[in-house]
Structure formats: structure tokens, C-alpha cells
Amino acid sequence: MAFDSISDFFAMGGYGFYVWLSYGLTFFALAVLIINTLSKKNKIMKVVEHRLSREQRIKKAQNREGTL
Template identity: 55%
Template sequence: MQFDSIGDFFNMGGYAFYVWLAYGVTFVSLAILVFQSAKQKNKVLQQIAQKLAREERLKQHRSDNESKT
């Protein structure tokens, strides 16, 4: 589709509201998805770090108990 002017482009042949609304909803949805994914990734990495730290403390505690006996 060829447009005669930039105004015709933004008007989209009378369907501008629907076209630009569709673009807006799509980009907002994708942005929300990206931010939620990043937040969830950080949460999972933090939980993994906590679990590894706990396992290291347990291992240290076991080795301390074995050396005492």
C-alpha cells in the first residue's frame, strides 16, 4: 500500500484507530513480558544462590562435626 503523504500514513485509510491500537497493545504486551521474565530470572538466580549457600553451610557444619569426633 502506498501513501501520498505522512498524514495518509498515520490515517491508515480510515482505520488508524484500530491499526495503532493493535500496535500499541502488542508493544505494551511484549514490554510487560520482557520485564516479568527478567524479574523472574533474577528471583530464580537469587533462590539458587541461597540454596547453594545453605548447602555450603551444611557441608561445613558436617565437616566440623566429623573433625570433633
């Protein structure tokens, strides 16, 4: 094993702060990216759903007018 103890592992030869900070920032950025993507996807899906229901209502109304 490259490290003698768990504290040596976390210290990373004196560079532990920078190593773990870079990991933390990377995972934070990925989490923000994933959350943002899912949020935008949900908003887009709601807009599409709203437009589809509106189109169906319009078609239904046009069919009723045509039968009168």
C-alpha cells in the same frame, strides 16, 4: 509509495486508530511479558543462590563436626 504524505500514513485510510492501537497493545503485551520473565528469572536465581550457599554452610559445619 502507497501513501501520499506522512499524515496519510498515520491515518491508514481511516483505520489508523485501530491499526496503531493494535500495534501499541501488542508491544505493551510483549514488554510486560519480557519484564515479567526477567523478574521471575532473577527471583529464581536468587533462590538457587541462597540454597547453594546454605548447602555449602551445612557441608562446612558437618566437616567441622567430623573433625572434632
